[in-house]
Amino acid sequence: MWRHFHHHRRRGLAYLILTVLSSKGEMTGADIMREIEKITQGFWKPSPGAIYPALNKLQDEGYVRVVKEEEGKKYYEITEKGKRLISPEHQYEVVIDELDANLRYLIENKSSLSQEQKEKVKEILKRGIQEFDKSN
Structure with a gap:
């Protein structure tokens, strides 16, 4: 299990990504960044240098998957394993x-x-x- 994720389960970027994908459905990394900025009322807009490595790690661990690629954009969705992790x-x-x-x-x-x-x-x-x- 991803130990870093557990220590920051409520405020960590991975938890936020999973929560956003769980509530909004499939999204691109840019969509996720905008949604996190919206959720935090503009206090935090994660950079691409934070979002994409986190998405890659979540994908490697089986918590998210790429569901389609269009015009060079990847669309991510939460997996059942990811949903269980934030349950x-x-x-x-x-x-x-x-x-x-x-x-x-x-x-x-x-x-x-x-x-x-x-x-x-x-x-x-x-x-x-x-x-x-x-x-x-």
């Missing part, structure tokens, strides 16, 4: 994995934490367990 069910798995990794990091480095930080971690964990148990 809520998959995102839960990603969040759980990140929670596990973050907790392991804190435990491995607890000697470097201040007492205040240690207490904060304990409180977060305690509150999390209580809230999680309530939801059952």
